[in-house]
Amino acid sequence: DVDDCLPEACENGGTCVDGNNAFSCVCPPGFKGERCQIGEFNSIQYLPIQ
Structure with missing residues (x-):
């Protein structure tokens, strides 16, 4: 079996x-x-700074 994981796969x-x-x-x-x-969308990243 050959390693199928290429660099940066x-x-x-x-x-x-x-x-x-x-x-x-x-x-x-x-x-x-x-x-x-x-x-993935993370709503915390888009909360305005108060």
């Missing part, structure tokens, strides 16, 4: 997990998608 700090002729990404909080390429 996962974006935004995601961790690549090698599989059988495939790979998957474990995304950090705030990101999703096959390669952690999608930022």
Whole structure:
């Protein structure tokens, strides 16, 4: 079995997990998608400063 995790296979700090002729990404909080390429909306980031 060849390591299918290419350098920078996962974006935004995601961790690549090698599989059988495939790979998957474990995304950090705030990101999703096959390669952690999608930022999840977090309403806290958009609250006005008072």
